[in-house]
Amino acid sequence: MQPVVTHSDPIAPVVFGVALLLTAALAGRFAARKLGQPTVLGELLMGVLLGNVLYYAGYDLMVILREGPKCAEMVWLALSGHGWGEAAVMVLGGDAGMAFIEIISRPGGSQYLQVSQAVDIFSRYGVIFLLFHVGLDTCVAELRQVGMNSLRVAVIGVLAPFALGLIVGWILTPGASHTQHLFLAATLGATSIGITARVLRDLRQTRAPEARIILGAAVMDDVLGLVMLAIVSGIVVTGSVSVTDTARTILLASMFIGGALLLGPHFLKFIIWVLRRLDVLEAKLFISFAFVMFLAWTANLAGLATIVGAFAAGLLMLDSQFRHWGDPHQHRYSIKELFAPIEAILVPIFFVLMGIQVKLEMFMDWQVIAMALALLAAAIAGKLISGLGLVGKGNRMAVGIGMLPRGEVGLVFASIGKTLNVIDAAMFSAVVLMVVVTTLATPPLLKLTLGQGTEDEETEAELTKRCQ
């Protein structure tokens, strides 16, 4: 019984690596706030900086992290008996594959793989919590009240960039497959409500008619975008653009969403009743956590992205469901407050990791630059056109501009495309550029077109009341 002695705790390099990434994210947030920019941009750009500078400085961890999900794919290939060399060349191709092999065959090289696996897991959980949060912020009641103007803006705002994106893809990346074109186009449709909402709040314009239309449309866009993602990734997975497959995907997706919306509240009510003897705080946390994960898993079973499930869970969970429970003094923590620390750790890891995966050297190729610029133009034009959905009086330009920022949702789509292998390194870098530019441009442009308002801020209590 001679023990094999491992010389140090395997978690040590992992906690260090993760903490370093978080520190970088914090620095990015800090810089963004100093410059009056959305914090998500700070985290993303800090990732771009870190990833590229340290990569060229020969820092091994970055070589692995910037390959992102490909790394995990390689590990599984290698484990299924292909041998490292073969797996690396299959997934990464010759040069990158050899560089990768060289790193992990050094002593201690496997530590980098461990760090990258932990970072990958954390960032995927981060995305799930991010979409859960978006779902929590969206109220179904409000969706029903969204006016026809918002609906038109939302639909145009998803379809116009999609159509323009398809055209750009077909013209500028003729070598890519149809599924790649479809996915790339779909990433252009998302609207990040978070950034626009913050800008509108800063301008004290949340109750202006244009603002109401933009916010309603952005919420609808989250839903439409997720439906689009469901359809497109269904097509990618089945590998064909056949009508029956698409119909099946839509059917499954509708069944999932219908089932979740119909059965979810009853299921939650039942679980909350079963667990009524527990401490309300821990029960709230556990129930929410388990519910999010269960719906994410079910969504995946139904052929949808896990984030669709997380978003649905966010739609369905309400603090009011817990209101008849125990000591009222314990109710001071809302679901959002309970998840805030978890999100604050996991979500920045996702954004930094996205930044790290942007390969700036891709832009050394004129074709890639052309593609990126055309994509950016399609993304901007498509959303500006959506302003035309506003019928009657109102500033159509302001509405179009308000729909511009892609923020986190566009990134989430792009990362899913990477996992599905339909967004390659060049496309991914182009999408990130598009996200950065549209997000950067929105606040000053919106200020120009809408101007500063004078209204009072909506209080948290009013917001909550509106949603229950």
Next chain:
Amino acid sequence: MQPVVTHSDPIAPVVFGVALLLTAALAGRFAARKLGQPTVLGELLMGVLLGNVLYYAGYDLMVILREGPKCAEMVWLALSGHGWGEAAVMVLGGDAGMAFIEIISRPGGSQYLQVSQAVDIFSRYGVIFLLFHVGLDTCVAELRQVGMNSLRVAVIGVLAPFALGLIVGWILTPGASHTQHLFLAATLGATSIGITARVLRDLRQTRAPEARIILGAAVMDDVLGLVMLAIVSGIVVTGSVSVTDTARTILLASMFIGGALLLGPHFLKFIIWVLRRLDVLEAKLFISFAFVMFLAWTANLAGLATIVGAFAAGLLMLDSQFRHWGDPHQHRYSIKELFAPIEAILVPIFFVLMGIQVKLEMFMDWQVIAMALALLAAAIAGKLISGLGLVGKGNRMAVGIGMLPRGEVGLVFASIGKTLNVIDAAMFSAVVLMVVVTTLATPPLLKLTLGQGTEDEETEAELTKRCQ
């Protein structure tokens, strides 16, 4: 550029598996609370139940999870070019190795490995946050005020079980190495302050002289136990019981602890000053997180366990360090409150996983039963003897009983021993039995010897004041 299509999101099985474990933990907590037992026991025993029942029911995930850290070791061996078969036989031995290979070579089998890796990472983070929490609960000021009685009780309470454990190990497991005996003996020394403190609170006896001595001694025991762990794991890693190596370990450990205690507060002050422009909530969370991880990593560099660093971080972080910061209304979240949701998710995963790793079939062997019972006797006798450290008037028996529960700390030591390969499956199962019995026995015995008191509960405010 033909894409390789993966058919579903790799995170889906992971989130499902983790959520299932958490649900099991919740059920265990619920049952424990109904029976008036510490929740940690509920989680642990639910793990034992789940692990063994599902294992014998042929549930594949349990086959992998109950191997615990060995699984990760195997993956790395396989990745370093040994091939699965060879790696499995090297780490697990013939039969278990073959069963393992069979599972992961089925379609979808690699999902189980992914789940087990994620669970492993989460539970290790859980342990770090657990010890951070213990550190936060320990105040250095109070350590200085601990009386000679507490100090004597603490020292005897660590050394007596250690000596008895060594004897038991030498007699009953003659085949094991010296380092295995040392580590096994060291796991007997820990005292869980959490459980005793709760029982004393329930009995309204926290201000009885015996209670003060027990609590002081238990706090000292955390420190002494970690020092013991540092020395023993140093010996395990260097592989020899030489005086110079032990001296070097002690020197490094003292340098780390001295350095952390001396420089830590200044470092924190500086960082807090640098980041003073950030939102206090997020800064508190990020700084604490990064500080814990940094110290855990440094401790590992110094040849100590990562949890020693996490504990030191907990000692050094005080909410009062942030008091001059920003809006006083934002101060309502303490560091503990910020980490509570993260802990609530990660720590139960650790306990359930520990339970799953208890192989009940080990107790089919008379030799193992004899060893487990002898270990239990050593653990109880050693702590009861520690009551003799009380000089003067007082209930020595009550003090000894108060030192009995091992709770989480004993488990943490055992899990580190598993990672270091010096605690085998039989020893691990025996240690868990010891933890369960000592923790179960303490509350009724303490009630018998101390009786119900009448004092008021110490308020949170008083506790905080005492520690700043």
